[in-house]
Amino acid sequence: MRSLSGANRRDFLKKCLTGAAVLGASGRMGLLAAAEEGAAFAKSKVVIAHDAMLRGTGTTVDSGRMLSLLDRAMQALFDRDNPSETWKKLVRPGETVGLKVNTLGGRGLSSNVQLVEAICERLQEAGIKASDIVVWDRDSDEMEHVGFHLTAGGNRVQCFGTDRVDYEQELAMYGSVGSRLSKILTQRCNVLINVPVLKDHDGAGVTIALKNMYGVIHNPNKYHPNGCDPYIADLNMLPEIRSKMRLTICDATTACFEGGPGYKPQYSWKNNALMVSQDPVALDYTGWQIIERKRAEKGLKALEGDKRAPRYIATAADAQHRLGTNDPKRIAVVEV
Amino acid sequence: MKARRVLLVMLGVALLLDAGCKRPSGNGRSFFPASNQVAGWAMTGDIRIFEAADLWKYIDGDAERYLKAGAQSVSTADYKFQNKIDATADIYTMGNAEGADTIFRSEPAVDVKPIQLGDAARLSSQSLVFRKGSFLVRIVAFEESTETEQALLQLGRGIESRLARG
Numbered sequence: 001m002r003s004l005s006g007a008n009r010r011d012f013l014k015k016c017l018t019g020a021a022v023l024g025a026s027g028r029m030g031l032l033a034a035a036e037e038g039a040a041f042a043k044s045k046v047v048i049a050h051d052a053m054l055r056g057t058g059t060t061v062d063s064g065r066m067l068s069l070l071d072r073a074m075q076a077l078f079d080r081d082n083p084s085e086t087w088k089k090l091v092r093p094g095e096t097v098g099l100k101v102n103t104l105g106g107r108g109l110s111s112n113v114q115l116v117e118a119i120c121e122r123l124q125e126a127g128i129k130a131s132d133i134v135v136w137d138r139d140s141d142e143m144e145h146v147g148f149h150l151t152a153g154g155n156r157v158q159c160f161g162t163d164r165v166d167y168e169q170e171l172a173m174y175g176s177v178g179s180r181l182s183k184i185l186t187q188r189c190n191v192l193i194n195v196p197v198l199k200d201h202d203g204a205g206v207t208i209a210l211k212n213m214y215g216v217i218h219n220p221n222k223y224h225p226n227g228c229d230p231y232i233a234d235l236n237m238l239p240e241i242r243s244k245m246r247l248t249i250c251d252a253t254t255a256c257f258e259g260g261p262g263y264k265p266q267y268s269w270k271n272n273a274l275m276v277s278q279d280p281v282a283l284d285y286t287g288w289q290i291i292e293r294k295r296a297e298k299g300l301k302a303l304e305g306d307k308r309a310p311r312y313i314a315t316a317a318d319a320q321h322r323l324g325t326n327d328p329k330r331i332a333v334v335e336v
Numbered sequence: 337m338k339a340r341r342v343l344l345v346m347l348g349v350a351l352l353l354d355a356g357c358k359r360p361s362g363n364g365r366s367f368f369p370a371s372n373q374v375a376g377w378a379m380t381g382d383i384r385i386f387e388a389a390d391l392w393k394y395i396d397g398d399a400e401r402y403l404k405a406g407a408q409s410v411s412t413a414d415y416k417f418q419n420k421i422d423a424t425a426d427i428y429t430m431g432n433a434e435g436a437d438t439i440f441r442s443e444p445a446v447d448v449k450p451i452q453l454g455d456a457a458r459l460s461s462q463s464l465v466f467r468k469g470s471f472l473v474r475i476v477a478f479e480e481s482t483e484t485e486q487a488l489l490q491l492g493r494g495i496e497s498r499l500a501r502g
Contacts, residue, residue, distance in 0.1 A: 059479060104396050107422065107478050203397040214396075221392040224400055259443060261396050265462035265476060266447050298446050 043332040044279035044325050046286045049073035050335065054253060054272040061253060067118040070249070073276045074122075076336045084125050090246055091191055093127030098189030098244075099135045102197045102212050102251075103142040108263035110146040111195045111251045115274070119193065119249065120157050134158040136184045138215045158188075167218040175234035179217035185240055192244040194280065198252040198271065198287050200260035204228040205303045205310030207261050208287040209248040209280035210236050210323070232312040233321045236280070242323075248283050250275040257294040269294060281316045281324025282331045288313065364411030367427050367471075367498045374494035376487060380422070381414040405438040406431030417487045421479045425495060428472040436467040451489070454496050464488040468499045 049072045054065050074086040091097060099119060101111035120133055131154065137143050140150055140161035151159045165188075167180035185192065196212035203224045204211055210232050214220035223231035236242060252275050258267035271290075277283040288310055292302055303309045317326040325331060364385050371378040384394075387409045391399040394410055402410075412426045430436045433455070440456060443465065448458040454473070457466030462484055464475045473495055477484045 106424065108476070201397055202401055207397070220396070221399070224392075224397050228397070258446065260398075262398055263476060264443075264474075265480075266460040300444055300446070 043330050044277065044282035045077055045332045045334060046275060046277040046279070046282050047073050047076045047334045047336060048252070048273055048275050048286070049076065050273045052272055055270070061112055061114045063114045063117065066112070066114040067121065069274055070115065070118045070122070072336050073249070073274045076334050077276050077278070083122055087122045087126035091123060091126050091128055093129075094132075095128060095191050096132045096134070096189045097123055097128055097191045097193060098184060099133065099193050099195050100185075100212060100215065101135060101137050101143070101148070101195045102215065103137045103139075103146045103148070104215070105197060105199065105256075105261050105263050106142070107146050108265065109197055109199065109254060109256055109260075109268060111197060112253055113147045115249070115251050115253070116148070116195060119195070129155075130157045131155050134160075134184060134188050136161060136182070136188075138162050138182070140164055160184075162216075172238045172240060174237045176230055177217075177223065177234040177238070179219050179235070179238075181218075181238070181240055182216050185216050185244070190244060191246050192241065193246060194248040194250075196248065196250050198250055198255040198275065198290065200256050200258050200267070200291055200303075201228075201308075201310075202260065203308065204232065204312055205308045206284065206288045206291055208250055208284045209277075210284055210312065210316055213241055216241065227308060227311050229312040230315045233316040233318075233323060236316065236323050237321060245280070246278070248275075248277055248280050250283060250287060252287070252290070255291070255294070257291050257298065258300060279324035279331075281313060281326050283324075284310070284313050284316070285326045285328070286331060286333055364409060364427060364429065367411065367495055368413045368425065369491070369494040369498065374491050376418045377415050377491050377494070378419075379413055380416045383411060383413045385409055385411045401442065402428065402430075402439060406435035407439075415491065417477075417483070417491075421477050421481060421484060421487060423475055423477040423488070423491070425473065425475045425491065427495065427499075428474075430470045430472060432470050433467070436470055436472040439472050440465065440467045453489070453492055454499075457492070459485060459489060461485060462488075464492045466492060466496065468496055471499050473499075 049069050051065055051069045054061055056062050071083040078086040078089050080086045099116060103110040116135055123133055124130055138161055140163055143161055144150055148159050162182040162184055165183045167182055168186050171178045172181050194209050194212055196209050199207045201207035204227055213235050252271045252273040254268055255271040256268045275283055313326045316323040365383045368383055386394045388403060388407060408429045408431060410426055410428045415423045448460040451457045451459045454466040454468035461480050462477045466473050475488050475491055477488055
Protein backbone atom coordinates (compact mmCIF):
# COMPACT_ATOMS: atom_id res chain seq x y z
CA MET A 1 0.00 0.00 0.00
CA ARG A 2 1.37 3.42 -0.95
CA SER A 3 2.01 5.92 1.84
CA LEU A 4 -0.42 8.81 1.72
CA SER A 5 0.62 11.68 -0.53
CA GLY A 6 0.10 15.27 0.66
CA ALA A 7 -3.34 15.66 -0.91
CA ASN A 8 -4.56 12.22 0.18
CA ARG A 9 -3.33 12.85 3.72
CA ARG A 10 -5.33 16.09 3.71
CA ASP A 11 -8.39 14.19 2.53
CA PHE A 12 -7.97 11.52 5.17
CA LEU A 13 -7.62 14.04 7.97
CA LYS A 14 -10.63 15.99 6.74
CA LYS A 15 -12.74 12.86 6.75
CA CYS A 16 -11.54 11.90 10.20
CA LEU A 17 -12.37 15.33 11.57
CA THR A 18 -15.79 15.31 9.92
CA GLY A 19 -16.50 11.85 11.22
CA ALA A 20 -15.39 12.79 14.71
CA ALA A 21 -17.57 15.90 14.66
CA VAL A 22 -20.58 13.90 13.55
CA LEU A 23 -19.95 11.18 16.09
CA GLY A 24 -19.48 13.75 18.79
CA ALA A 25 -22.66 15.54 17.87
CA SER A 26 -24.61 12.33 17.62
CA GLY A 27 -24.22 11.52 21.29
CA ARG A 28 -25.56 8.01 21.88
CA MET A 29 -26.29 7.33 18.18
CA GLY A 30 -24.75 4.22 16.63
CA LEU A 31 -22.05 4.47 14.00
CA LEU A 32 -24.42 3.74 11.10
CA ALA A 33 -26.91 6.38 12.16
CA ALA A 34 -24.05 8.82 12.58
CA ALA A 35 -22.83 8.02 9.08
CA GLU A 36 -26.31 8.59 7.73
CA GLU A 37 -26.56 11.87 9.53
CA GLY A 38 -23.19 12.83 8.07
CA ALA A 39 -24.42 11.95 4.61
CA ALA A 40 -27.53 14.05 5.15
CA PHE A 41 -25.35 17.08 5.76
CA ALA A 42 -23.37 16.43 2.58
CA LYS A 43 -24.20 18.70 -0.31
CA SER A 44 -23.85 18.11 -4.01
CA LYS A 45 -21.39 20.58 -5.39
CA VAL A 46 -22.05 22.34 -8.68
CA VAL A 47 -19.22 24.60 -9.79
CA ILE A 48 -19.88 27.38 -12.28
CA ALA A 49 -16.71 28.87 -13.72
CA HIS A 50 -16.95 32.11 -15.70
CA ASP A 51 -14.59 33.92 -18.01
CA ALA A 52 -15.95 37.14 -19.50
CA MET A 53 -12.95 37.25 -21.86
CA LEU A 54 -13.28 33.64 -23.03
CA ARG A 55 -13.61 34.85 -26.63
CA GLY A 56 -11.27 37.82 -26.32
CA THR A 57 -12.62 40.64 -28.43
CA GLY A 58 -13.97 38.26 -31.09
CA THR A 59 -16.55 35.51 -31.20
CA THR A 60 -14.34 32.40 -31.22
CA VAL A 61 -13.45 30.70 -27.95
CA ASP A 62 -9.75 31.02 -27.09
CA SER A 63 -8.21 27.58 -26.49
CA GLY A 64 -5.80 28.77 -23.80
CA ARG A 65 -8.53 30.52 -21.87
CA MET A 66 -10.78 27.48 -22.21
CA LEU A 67 -8.11 25.28 -20.66
CA SER A 68 -7.71 27.72 -17.77
CA LEU A 69 -11.46 27.86 -17.30
CA LEU A 70 -11.66 24.09 -17.19
CA ASP A 71 -8.82 23.94 -14.69
CA ARG A 72 -10.49 26.48 -12.43
CA ALA A 73 -13.77 24.58 -12.52
CA MET A 74 -12.18 21.22 -11.79
CA GLN A 75 -9.92 22.52 -9.03
CA ALA A 76 -12.92 24.07 -7.31
CA LEU A 77 -14.98 20.89 -7.67
CA PHE A 78 -12.30 18.61 -6.25
CA ASP A 79 -10.80 21.15 -3.91
CA ARG A 80 -7.33 20.82 -5.35
CA ASP A 81 -4.62 23.32 -6.09
CA ASN A 82 -3.47 22.06 -9.43
CA PRO A 83 -5.13 20.53 -12.49
CA SER A 84 -3.23 17.24 -12.70
CA GLU A 85 -4.27 16.29 -9.17
CA THR A 86 -7.94 16.80 -10.00
CA TRP A 87 -7.90 14.55 -13.03
CA LYS A 88 -5.96 11.84 -11.20
CA LYS A 89 -8.81 11.75 -8.69
CA LEU A 90 -11.16 11.03 -11.56
CA VAL A 91 -9.40 8.55 -13.85
CA ARG A 92 -6.63 5.99 -13.70
CA PRO A 93 -4.17 4.86 -16.36
CA GLY A 94 -5.54 1.89 -18.25
CA GLU A 95 -9.11 3.12 -18.21
CA THR A 96 -10.92 3.92 -21.44
CA VAL A 97 -12.76 7.21 -21.31
CA GLY A 98 -15.74 8.22 -23.41
CA LEU A 99 -16.63 11.90 -23.77
CA LYS A 100 -20.29 12.03 -24.75
CA VAL A 101 -20.68 15.37 -26.50
CA ASN A 102 -23.84 17.02 -27.81
CA THR A 103 -23.85 18.05 -31.45
CA LEU A 104 -27.56 17.89 -32.18
CA GLY A 105 -27.98 21.65 -31.92
CA GLY A 106 -25.60 22.07 -34.84
CA ARG A 107 -23.17 24.89 -35.23
CA GLY A 108 -23.70 27.56 -32.63
CA LEU A 109 -25.06 25.33 -29.87
CA SER A 110 -22.94 22.20 -29.59
CA SER A 111 -20.23 21.00 -27.23
CA ASN A 112 -17.27 23.23 -27.95
CA VAL A 113 -14.35 21.61 -29.76
CA GLN A 114 -11.90 23.68 -27.68
CA LEU A 115 -13.49 22.38 -24.47
CA VAL A 116 -13.21 18.78 -25.62
CA GLU A 117 -9.56 19.35 -26.61
CA ALA A 118 -8.86 20.76 -23.16
CA ILE A 119 -10.46 17.73 -21.49
CA CYS A 120 -8.45 15.37 -23.68
CA GLU A 121 -5.23 17.20 -22.81
CA ARG A 122 -5.83 16.87 -19.09
CA LEU A 123 -6.88 13.22 -19.39
CA GLN A 124 -3.64 12.39 -21.16
CA GLU A 125 -1.64 14.20 -18.51
CA ALA A 126 -3.43 12.01 -15.97
CA GLY A 127 -2.09 8.95 -17.76
CA ILE A 128 -4.89 8.02 -20.15
CA LYS A 129 -3.53 7.05 -23.55
CA ALA A 130 -4.85 9.16 -26.44
CA SER A 131 -6.21 6.06 -28.18
CA ASP A 132 -8.14 5.20 -24.99
CA ILE A 133 -10.15 8.41 -25.24
CA VAL A 134 -13.19 8.42 -27.50
CA VAL A 135 -15.15 11.57 -28.25
CA TRP A 136 -18.56 10.53 -29.45
CA ASP A 137 -22.17 11.30 -30.18
CA ARG A 138 -24.88 9.56 -32.17
CA ASP A 139 -23.85 10.66 -35.67
CA SER A 140 -20.45 11.25 -37.26
CA ASP A 141 -21.76 13.75 -39.80
CA GLU A 142 -23.28 15.87 -37.07
CA MET A 143 -19.99 15.83 -35.20
CA GLU A 144 -18.03 16.82 -38.28
CA HIS A 145 -20.56 19.51 -39.08
CA VAL A 146 -19.79 21.32 -35.83
CA GLY A 147 -16.04 21.09 -36.20
CA PHE A 148 -14.93 17.76 -34.73
CA HIS A 149 -12.23 16.02 -36.70
CA LEU A 150 -13.22 12.39 -37.11
CA THR A 151 -10.57 9.80 -36.26
CA ALA A 152 -10.85 6.04 -35.94
CA GLY A 153 -7.85 3.85 -35.22
CA GLY A 154 -4.24 4.78 -34.68
CA ASN A 155 -2.68 6.35 -31.62
CA ARG A 156 -4.74 9.52 -31.56
CA VAL A 157 -7.83 10.49 -29.62
CA GLN A 158 -10.71 8.65 -31.24
CA CYS A 159 -13.64 10.66 -32.52
CA PHE A 160 -16.68 9.25 -34.28
CA GLY A 161 -20.38 8.59 -33.97
CA THR A 162 -22.39 5.52 -33.11
CA ASP A 163 -23.33 5.29 -36.78
CA ARG A 164 -19.83 3.88 -37.38
CA VAL A 165 -20.16 0.99 -34.91
CA ASP A 166 -23.93 0.56 -34.40
CA TYR A 167 -26.00 -0.21 -31.33
CA GLU A 168 -26.10 -3.40 -29.32
CA GLN A 169 -28.60 -5.96 -30.54
CA GLU A 170 -30.17 -6.57 -27.14
CA LEU A 171 -32.48 -4.09 -25.46
CA ALA A 172 -31.39 -2.58 -22.17
CA MET A 173 -34.44 -2.02 -19.99
CA TYR A 174 -35.45 -0.03 -16.95
CA GLY A 175 -38.93 1.19 -16.10
CA SER A 176 -40.44 2.86 -19.14
CA VAL A 177 -37.31 2.54 -21.26
CA GLY A 178 -36.21 -0.29 -23.52
CA SER A 179 -33.42 0.70 -25.87
CA ARG A 180 -30.39 -0.53 -27.70
CA LEU A 181 -27.25 1.12 -26.42
CA SER A 182 -24.40 2.53 -28.46
CA LYS A 183 -21.52 0.10 -28.74
CA ILE A 184 -19.23 3.01 -28.01
CA LEU A 185 -20.69 3.06 -24.50
CA THR A 186 -20.89 -0.68 -24.03
CA GLN A 187 -17.66 -1.78 -25.69
CA ARG A 188 -15.35 1.18 -26.04
CA CYS A 189 -15.32 2.92 -22.67
CA ASN A 190 -15.44 2.02 -19.00
CA VAL A 191 -15.57 5.65 -17.86
CA LEU A 192 -18.10 8.18 -19.10
CA ILE A 193 -17.65 11.93 -18.96
CA ASN A 194 -20.79 13.78 -19.99
CA VAL A 195 -20.25 16.97 -22.03
CA PRO A 196 -23.74 18.42 -22.60
CA VAL A 197 -24.81 21.95 -23.51
CA LEU A 198 -27.00 24.28 -21.44
CA LYS A 199 -30.22 24.46 -23.44
CA ASP A 200 -33.93 25.03 -23.30
CA HIS A 201 -35.96 22.15 -24.74
CA ASP A 202 -39.37 22.39 -26.32
CA GLY A 203 -40.59 19.17 -24.71
CA ALA A 204 -38.58 18.51 -21.57
CA GLY A 205 -38.23 22.15 -20.56
CA VAL A 206 -34.46 21.98 -20.43
CA THR A 207 -31.89 19.60 -21.87
CA ILE A 208 -28.63 19.43 -20.01
CA ALA A 209 -26.79 16.48 -18.38
CA LEU A 210 -29.46 13.81 -17.98
CA LYS A 211 -31.08 14.25 -21.38
CA ASN A 212 -27.71 14.12 -23.13
CA MET A 213 -28.01 10.36 -22.66
CA TYR A 214 -30.71 10.33 -25.34
CA GLY A 215 -27.79 10.35 -27.73
CA VAL A 216 -26.70 6.96 -26.40
CA ILE A 217 -29.77 5.01 -27.54
CA HIS A 218 -31.25 3.99 -30.85
CA ASN A 219 -34.78 5.26 -30.26
CA PRO A 220 -34.80 8.65 -28.49
CA ASN A 221 -37.78 9.70 -30.59
CA LYS A 222 -39.95 7.33 -28.55
CA TYR A 223 -39.23 9.15 -25.30
CA HIS A 224 -40.47 12.68 -25.88
CA PRO A 225 -44.12 12.45 -24.76
CA ASN A 226 -45.12 13.89 -21.37
CA GLY A 227 -42.15 16.22 -21.20
CA CYS A 228 -39.77 13.26 -21.56
CA ASP A 229 -40.83 12.13 -18.09
CA PRO A 230 -40.11 9.54 -16.65
CA TYR A 231 -38.05 8.49 -19.65
CA ILE A 232 -35.02 10.69 -18.93
CA ALA A 233 -34.75 9.45 -15.36
CA ASP A 234 -35.36 5.81 -16.30
CA LEU A 235 -32.76 5.98 -19.07
CA ASN A 236 -30.11 7.21 -16.66
CA MET A 237 -30.83 4.25 -14.37
CA LEU A 238 -29.53 1.79 -16.96
CA PRO A 239 -26.50 0.14 -15.37
CA GLU A 240 -24.25 0.76 -18.34
CA ILE A 241 -24.80 4.48 -17.98
CA ARG A 242 -25.04 4.78 -14.22
CA SER A 243 -22.02 2.66 -13.42
CA LYS A 244 -19.71 4.43 -15.86
CA MET A 245 -20.74 8.04 -15.39
CA ARG A 246 -18.01 9.87 -13.43
CA LEU A 247 -18.50 13.54 -14.18
CA THR A 248 -20.54 16.14 -16.07
CA ILE A 249 -18.78 19.09 -17.67
CA CYS A 250 -21.58 21.22 -19.10
CA ASP A 251 -20.65 23.54 -21.91
CA ALA A 252 -22.42 26.75 -20.93
CA THR A 253 -20.29 28.97 -23.15
CA THR A 254 -23.24 29.59 -25.47
CA ALA A 255 -26.57 28.77 -23.87
CA CYS A 256 -30.17 28.87 -25.01
CA PHE A 257 -33.23 30.08 -23.10
CA GLU A 258 -36.00 29.40 -25.64
CA GLY A 259 -36.61 27.45 -28.81
CA GLY A 260 -34.20 24.62 -28.04
CA PRO A 261 -32.72 22.19 -28.66
CA GLY A 262 -31.73 23.62 -32.05
CA TYR A 263 -29.77 26.82 -32.42
CA LYS A 264 -31.81 30.00 -32.70
CA PRO A 265 -29.46 32.96 -32.22
CA GLN A 266 -32.17 35.35 -31.03
CA TYR A 267 -32.80 32.99 -28.09
CA SER A 268 -29.16 32.26 -27.25
CA TRP A 269 -26.59 34.17 -25.29
CA LYS A 270 -22.83 34.08 -24.76
CA ASN A 271 -22.73 32.88 -21.18
CA ASN A 272 -18.96 32.14 -21.30
CA ALA A 273 -19.15 29.57 -18.50
CA LEU A 274 -18.64 25.91 -17.66
CA MET A 275 -20.65 23.96 -15.09
CA VAL A 276 -19.13 20.87 -13.52
CA SER A 277 -20.57 18.39 -11.05
CA GLN A 278 -20.65 14.73 -10.14
CA ASP A 279 -24.37 15.05 -9.42
CA PRO A 280 -26.20 15.32 -12.77
CA VAL A 281 -29.54 16.09 -11.10
CA ALA A 282 -28.07 18.96 -9.11
CA LEU A 283 -26.40 20.25 -12.26
CA ASP A 284 -29.63 20.07 -14.25
CA TYR A 285 -31.52 21.81 -11.46
CA THR A 286 -28.93 24.58 -11.31
CA GLY A 287 -28.88 24.94 -15.09
CA TRP A 288 -32.66 25.19 -15.10
CA GLN A 289 -32.48 28.13 -12.69
CA ILE A 290 -29.96 29.88 -14.92
CA ILE A 291 -32.26 29.48 -17.92
CA GLU A 292 -35.25 30.74 -15.92
CA ARG A 293 -33.33 33.86 -14.88
CA LYS A 294 -32.46 34.55 -18.51
CA ARG A 295 -36.05 34.04 -19.58
CA ALA A 296 -37.25 36.48 -16.94
CA GLU A 297 -34.64 38.99 -18.08
CA LYS A 298 -35.97 38.69 -21.65
CA GLY A 299 -39.56 39.08 -20.56
CA LEU A 300 -40.58 35.46 -21.16
CA LYS A 301 -42.78 33.36 -18.91
CA ALA A 302 -41.20 30.78 -16.63
CA LEU A 303 -41.21 27.30 -18.12
CA GLU A 304 -44.09 26.39 -15.78
CA GLY A 305 -46.15 29.12 -17.41
CA ASP A 306 -45.29 27.61 -20.79
CA LYS A 307 -46.52 24.24 -19.52
CA ARG A 308 -43.07 22.70 -19.78
CA ALA A 309 -41.40 22.87 -16.40
CA PRO A 310 -38.74 20.12 -16.37
CA ARG A 311 -40.60 17.53 -14.30
CA TYR A 312 -37.98 14.92 -15.14
CA ILE A 313 -35.57 16.54 -12.64
CA ALA A 314 -37.79 15.75 -9.66
CA THR A 315 -38.33 12.24 -11.01
CA ALA A 316 -34.57 11.70 -11.26
CA ALA A 317 -34.22 12.74 -7.62
CA ASP A 318 -37.13 10.70 -6.28
CA ALA A 319 -36.89 7.68 -4.01
CA GLN A 320 -37.12 5.24 -6.91
CA HIS A 321 -34.24 6.78 -8.86
CA ARG A 322 -31.94 8.70 -6.48
CA LEU A 323 -29.77 9.86 -9.34
CA GLY A 324 -28.92 12.99 -7.38
CA THR A 325 -30.60 15.85 -5.59
CA ASN A 326 -32.91 18.62 -6.77
CA ASP A 327 -33.19 20.13 -3.29
CA PRO A 328 -31.56 23.56 -3.39
CA LYS A 329 -30.74 23.21 0.33
CA ARG A 330 -28.59 20.23 -0.58
CA ILE A 331 -26.87 21.80 -3.54
CA ALA A 332 -23.75 23.91 -3.03
CA VAL A 333 -23.33 26.20 -6.02
CA VAL A 334 -19.77 27.50 -6.15
CA GLU A 335 -18.99 30.29 -8.59
CA VAL A 336 -15.41 30.84 -9.57
CA MET B 337 -76.83 -0.12 -59.87
CA LYS B 338 -77.90 2.38 -57.23
CA ALA B 339 -74.82 1.52 -55.14
CA ARG B 340 -72.60 2.11 -58.17
CA ARG B 341 -74.17 5.54 -58.74
CA VAL B 342 -73.59 6.44 -55.11
CA LEU B 343 -69.99 5.37 -55.40
CA LEU B 344 -69.48 7.45 -58.54
CA VAL B 345 -70.98 10.51 -56.89
CA MET B 346 -68.74 10.01 -53.86
CA LEU B 347 -65.71 9.70 -56.10
CA GLY B 348 -66.66 12.87 -57.89
CA VAL B 349 -67.03 14.75 -54.62
CA ALA B 350 -63.68 13.43 -53.44
CA LEU B 351 -61.98 14.61 -56.61
CA LEU B 352 -63.53 18.06 -56.29
CA LEU B 353 -62.41 18.34 -52.68
CA ASP B 354 -58.92 17.20 -53.61
CA ALA B 355 -58.65 19.86 -56.30
CA GLY B 356 -59.59 22.51 -53.74
CA CYS B 357 -56.93 21.49 -51.19
CA LYS B 358 -53.86 23.66 -50.97
CA ARG B 359 -50.96 21.34 -51.34
CA PRO B 360 -47.40 22.48 -51.47
CA SER B 361 -45.88 21.86 -54.84
CA GLY B 362 -42.34 21.91 -56.05
CA ASN B 363 -39.23 20.08 -55.13
CA GLY B 364 -37.51 20.90 -51.82
CA ARG B 365 -34.18 21.18 -53.63
CA SER B 366 -35.33 23.73 -56.22
CA PHE B 367 -36.16 26.34 -53.59
CA PHE B 368 -32.51 26.87 -52.67
CA PRO B 369 -30.55 29.37 -54.78
CA ALA B 370 -27.43 27.86 -56.26
CA SER B 371 -24.08 29.50 -55.56
CA ASN B 372 -23.97 33.15 -56.57
CA GLN B 373 -27.57 33.24 -57.74
CA VAL B 374 -27.93 35.59 -54.77
CA ALA B 375 -25.01 37.99 -54.74
CA GLY B 376 -22.31 36.99 -52.29
CA TRP B 377 -23.89 33.69 -51.24
CA ALA B 378 -22.34 30.31 -52.08
CA MET B 379 -23.85 26.94 -51.21
CA THR B 380 -21.29 24.95 -49.23
CA GLY B 381 -22.76 21.47 -48.94
CA ASP B 382 -25.41 19.08 -50.13
CA ILE B 383 -29.09 19.78 -49.67
CA ARG B 384 -30.55 17.38 -47.14
CA ILE B 385 -34.22 16.49 -46.85
CA PHE B 386 -35.86 14.95 -43.79
CA GLU B 387 -39.37 13.59 -44.23
CA ALA B 388 -41.90 13.76 -41.39
CA ALA B 389 -41.03 10.38 -39.92
CA ASP B 390 -37.36 11.37 -39.69
CA LEU B 391 -37.82 14.98 -38.64
CA TRP B 392 -36.61 14.12 -35.13
CA LYS B 393 -33.19 13.25 -36.54
CA TYR B 394 -32.77 16.88 -37.53
CA ILE B 395 -34.58 18.84 -34.82
CA ASP B 396 -34.98 16.26 -32.04
CA GLY B 397 -37.74 17.09 -29.56
CA ASP B 398 -38.85 20.14 -31.53
CA ALA B 399 -40.18 17.70 -34.12
CA GLU B 400 -43.33 17.05 -32.04
CA ARG B 401 -44.41 20.67 -32.30
CA TYR B 402 -43.82 20.78 -36.05
CA LEU B 403 -45.58 17.50 -36.70
CA LYS B 404 -48.60 18.63 -34.71
CA ALA B 405 -48.70 21.69 -36.95
CA GLY B 406 -48.64 19.45 -40.03
CA ALA B 407 -44.99 19.43 -41.05
CA GLN B 408 -44.36 17.14 -44.00
CA SER B 409 -40.62 17.63 -44.43
CA VAL B 410 -37.69 19.97 -43.95
CA SER B 411 -35.05 20.73 -46.55
CA THR B 412 -31.80 22.24 -45.37
CA ALA B 413 -28.75 23.73 -47.04
CA ASP B 414 -25.56 25.40 -45.81
CA TYR B 415 -24.27 28.64 -47.27
CA LYS B 416 -21.38 31.05 -46.91
CA PHE B 417 -21.57 34.80 -47.49
CA GLN B 418 -18.50 36.38 -49.14
CA ASN B 419 -16.39 33.57 -47.73
CA LYS B 420 -16.88 35.02 -44.26
CA ILE B 421 -20.27 34.23 -42.73
CA ASP B 422 -21.62 30.69 -42.48
CA ALA B 423 -25.37 30.17 -42.49
CA THR B 424 -27.94 27.40 -42.66
CA ALA B 425 -31.27 27.73 -44.44
CA ASP B 426 -34.15 25.43 -43.44
CA ILE B 427 -37.36 25.24 -45.47
CA TYR B 428 -40.22 23.46 -43.73
CA THR B 429 -42.98 22.19 -45.97
CA MET B 430 -46.13 22.29 -43.88
CA GLY B 431 -49.51 20.80 -44.78
CA ASN B 432 -51.02 24.25 -45.29
CA ALA B 433 -50.53 27.95 -44.59
CA GLU B 434 -52.18 27.61 -41.20
CA GLY B 435 -49.49 25.16 -40.11
CA ALA B 436 -46.73 27.55 -41.16
CA ASP B 437 -48.48 30.34 -39.27
CA THR B 438 -48.85 28.17 -36.16
CA ILE B 439 -45.10 27.65 -35.95
CA PHE B 440 -44.32 31.26 -36.83
CA ARG B 441 -46.62 32.63 -34.13
CA SER B 442 -45.43 30.14 -31.51
CA GLU B 443 -41.97 31.71 -31.42
CA PRO B 444 -41.76 34.75 -29.14
CA ALA B 445 -40.63 37.99 -30.76
CA VAL B 446 -37.51 38.55 -28.66
CA ASP B 447 -34.90 40.96 -30.06
CA VAL B 448 -36.41 40.75 -33.55
CA LYS B 449 -38.11 43.21 -35.89
CA PRO B 450 -40.97 42.55 -38.31
CA ILE B 451 -40.10 43.05 -41.97
CA GLN B 452 -41.83 42.77 -45.32
CA LEU B 453 -41.12 39.36 -46.78
CA GLY B 454 -43.44 36.52 -47.71
CA ASP B 455 -46.67 36.49 -45.70
CA ALA B 456 -44.92 37.50 -42.44
CA ALA B 457 -41.28 37.78 -41.42
CA ARG B 458 -38.96 38.60 -38.52
CA LEU B 459 -35.34 39.60 -38.72
CA SER B 460 -32.74 39.64 -35.97
CA SER B 461 -29.00 40.21 -36.02
CA GLN B 462 -28.31 36.58 -36.93
CA SER B 463 -31.56 35.06 -38.11
CA LEU B 464 -34.43 35.51 -40.52
CA VAL B 465 -37.71 33.63 -40.19
CA PHE B 466 -40.58 34.03 -42.62
CA ARG B 467 -43.58 32.14 -43.85
CA LYS B 468 -45.01 32.01 -47.34
CA GLY B 469 -48.07 29.93 -48.03
CA SER B 470 -47.45 26.51 -46.54
CA PHE B 471 -43.70 27.06 -46.17
CA LEU B 472 -41.80 28.19 -43.11
CA VAL B 473 -38.25 29.35 -43.75
CA ARG B 474 -35.53 29.86 -41.17
CA ILE B 475 -32.07 31.18 -42.06
CA VAL B 476 -29.50 31.29 -39.28
CA ALA B 477 -26.08 32.93 -39.53
CA PHE B 478 -23.31 31.78 -37.23
CA GLU B 479 -21.44 35.03 -37.07
CA GLU B 480 -22.72 38.47 -36.30
CA SER B 481 -21.44 41.45 -38.28
CA THR B 482 -22.63 44.76 -39.70
CA GLU B 483 -23.42 42.96 -42.95
CA THR B 484 -25.25 39.93 -41.57
CA GLU B 485 -28.80 41.30 -41.44
CA GLN B 486 -28.79 42.59 -45.01
CA ALA B 487 -27.09 39.45 -46.27
CA LEU B 488 -29.77 37.28 -44.61
CA LEU B 489 -32.48 39.41 -46.14
CA GLN B 490 -31.00 39.00 -49.63
CA LEU B 491 -30.82 35.23 -49.28
CA GLY B 492 -34.33 35.18 -47.85
CA ARG B 493 -35.64 37.11 -50.85
CA GLY B 494 -33.88 34.68 -53.14
CA ILE B 495 -35.64 31.74 -51.49
CA GLU B 496 -38.96 33.57 -51.32
CA SER B 497 -39.01 34.22 -55.06
CA ARG B 498 -38.44 30.51 -55.71
CA LEU B 499 -41.25 29.54 -53.35
CA ALA B 500 -43.55 31.94 -55.18
CA ARG B 501 -42.72 30.23 -58.48
CA GLY B 502 -43.52 26.88 -56.85
